[in-house]
Amino acid sequence: MAELFIGGEWVSALGGGTREIRCPADGSLVATVDEADGTDTEAAIEAARIAFDSGPWPSTPASDRGDLLLGVADLITRDVAAYARAESLDTGKRLVESEYDMADVAACFRYFGKLAANESGRIVDAGRPDVASRIVHEPVGVCGLITPWNYPLLQAVWKVAPALAAGNTFVLKPSELTPSTAIMLMRTLQEAGLPDGVANLVLGAGAQAGAPLSEHPDVDLVSFTGGLETGTRIAATAAKTVKKVALELGGKNPNIVFADADFETAVDYAITAVFLHSGQVCSAGARLIVQNELHDEFVDEIVRRTEQIRLGGPFDPQAETGPLISAAHLEKIEHYVAMAMTEGATLRTGGWRPEDERLKDGFYYLPTVLDDVKQGSYAVREEAFGPVLTVERFTDEDDAIRIANDTQYGLAGGVFTKDGDKAQRVAARLRHGTIWINDYHPYLPQAEWGGFKRSGVGRELGRAGLAEYQEAKHIYQNLRPGPQYWFKRPE
Ligand SMILES: NC(=O)c1ccc[n+]([C@@H]2O[C@H](COP(=O)([O-])OP(=O)(O)OC[C@H]3O[C@@H](n4cnc5c(N)ncnc54)[C@H](O)[C@@H]3O)[C@@H](O)[C@H]2O)c1
Numbered sequence: 001m002a003e004l005f006i007g008g009e010w011v012s013a014l015g016g017g018t019r020e021i022r023c024p025a026d027g028s029l030v031a032t033v034d035e036a037d038g039t040d041t042e043a044a045i046e047a048a049r050i051a052f053d054s055g056p057w058p059s060t061p062a063s064d065r066g067d068l069l070l071g072v073a074d075l076i077t078r079d080v081a082a083y084a085r086a087e088s089l090d091t092g093k094r095l096v097e098s099e100y101d102m103a104d105v106a107a108c109f110r111y112f113g114k115l116a117a118n119e120s121g122r123i124v125d126a127g128r129p130d131v132a133s134r135i136v137h138e139p140v141g142v143c144g145l146i147t148p149w150n151y152p153l154l155q156a157v158w159k160v161a162p163a164l165a166a167g168n169t170f171v172l173k174p175s176e177l178t179p180s181t182a183i184m185l186m187r188t189l190q191e192a193g194l195p196d197g198v199a200n201l202v203l204g205a206g207a208q209a210g211a212p213l214s215e216h217p218d219v220d221l222v223s224f225t226g227g228l229e230t231g232t233r234i235a236a237t238a239a240k241t242v243k244k245v246a247l248e249l250g251g252k253n254p255n256i257v258f259a260d261a262d263f264e265t266a267v268d269y270a271i272t273a274v275f276l277h278s279g280q281v282c283s284a285g286a287r288l289i290v291q292n293e294l295h296d297e298f299v300d301e302i303v304r305r306t307e308q309i310r311l312g313g314p315f316d317p318q319a320e321t322g323p324l325i326s327a328a329h330l331e332k333i334e335h336y337v338a339m340a341m342t343e344g345a346t347l348r349t350g351g352w353r354p355e356d357e358r359l360k361d362g363f364y365y366l367p368t369v370l371d372d373v374k375q376g377s378y379a380v381r382e383e384a385f386g387p388v389l390t391v392e393r394f395t396d397e398d399d400a401i402r403i404a405n406d407t408q409y410g411l412a413g414g415v416f417t418k419d420g421d422k423a424q425r426v427a428a429r430l431r432h433g434t435i436w437i438n439d440y441h442p443y444l445p446q447a448e449w450g451g452f453k454r455s456g457v458g459r460e461l462g463r464a465g466l467a468e469y470q471e472a473k474h475i476y477q478n479l480r481p482g483p484q485y486w487f488k489r490p491e
């Protein structure tokens with residue numbers, strides 16, 4: 001016990017609450033951890049406030065902050081096996097996927113470590129030789145960071161690394177379902193030499209442990225990754241104290257396949273786009289939009305391959321994808337498929353929990369393909385966040401773009417074609433934050449990530465990802481001061 005990290009100390013929840021963390025692949029007990037409530041979070045906010053207002057971190061030279069982040073990347077790389085194992089036990093994700101995620105975590109610390117070291121503000125030409133004018137970047141203050149369960153450490157680090165690089169202090173509240181790697185990260189930050197109170201961790205349910213991060217007047221910025229409904233609530237609450245708000249929300253991501261695409265490449269990516277991590281990926285290509293003349297052959301092949309996907313737990317070397325995160329999420333997917341069927345979708349494969357005895361204790365759902373879904377229907381409007389592919393058809397380029405943009409979301413999308421000009425034309429007209437051409441899923445720490453429309457506000461990663469955590473201050477110095485006499489001098 002004592003997994004809350006507040007003011008540089010490991011402490012237990014004041015109310016004595018605990019929560020069992022169980023592996024979604026088989027229900028085995030992973031850990032019993034502290035469950036905070038609002039009082040613990042308020043204590044963490046106070047520690048972060050004190051560290052910001054009177055601690056050394058905000059005024060530490062940016063290059064020294066950068067060095068510390070580079071050291072964190074090295075420590076995570078040293079401990080990658082333990083981190084990956086912990087991530088897989090909490091999420092049920094295949095070990096190899098967690099290993100990739102941990103490499104991305106280290107790369108993110110390296111990117112922001114180097115960016116911090118090169119941070120210099122800029123000189124502004126005031127148009128007068130007797131004026132020195134410059135923009136400096138300062139930290140925003142105390143940041144509340146709230147993160148989901150699907151990529152627990154990676155999504156946290158997309159916030160933690162730029163927040164630290166910019167000189168902020170923070171309180172992190174990871175998903176109550178997947179706290180283990182966040183606990184490990186606090187130990188790593190401590191080992192790297194981060195001053196006390198800069199990094200704080202509270203564990204627990206959103207409504208209790210998370211809510212003060214958007215409500216409390218001492219929090220200057222709240223950055224949230226999660227569902228649209230929660231994000232909307234957090235933004236509304238944060239508005240009362242005029243906090244800066246960054247939101248990374250859901251997606252209903254189109255994957256457009258033209259008839260001239262390389263067939264084998266497009267089929268292979270279409271399957272990975274939607275079924276990676278059992279579809280529990282914000283940018284999952286869950287909406288296959290395929291050109292009419294290719295439809296039958298393409299979807300037949302997708303169905304044939306989907307039926308061969310092997311499900312299994314994180315340490316099954318033959319498993320290709322794993323379980324859903326919880327019983328509640330499994331029920332949500334069942335409801336989603338039932339709704340699609342009532343709307344007239346054709347179930348081509350899946351649509352059930354697997355009968356395999358080997359999987360009986362986990363939250364598994366068969367990879368599912370729903371053909372003939374109607375445009376504008378529930379199945380194409382709502383994010384399933386599970387292993388369900390919907391199929392729509394299009395006639396020509398304009399039709400593909402119209403269908404792909406017909407969503408409240410705008411996170412990501414794919415385009416498959418051998419015609420490079422056409423691919424660029426389509427990419428330019430898609431209202432989504434990331435467009436992959438003849439590829440799907442890669443993201444880079446140096447490339448901004450975020451959503452158009454209701455997929456979010458602001459950007460993570462890249463230069464804009466650092467700017468989210470900075471205030472720009474203009475310093476204007478009159479080099480030859482003297483009276484101006486705008487108002488007449490009294491006689
Ligand atoms: N855009 C992206 O980059 C991105 C990345 C990953 C996940 N997501 C989205 O996340 C969603 C799935 O994650 P989830 O189920 O964990 O989302 P969620 O909204 O249920 O929870 C996310 C986090 O918010 C907390 N929370 C819940 N209510 C809160 C409240 N009132 N105040 C403060 N915190 C609160 C939760 O405890 C959790 O830590 C999907 O919609 C997915 O698309 C988006």
Ligand SMILES: C[N+](C)(C)CC=O
Pocket residue numbers: 150151154280281282283443
């Ligand atoms: C942003 N990403 C792809 C790492 C995780 C989305 O759920």
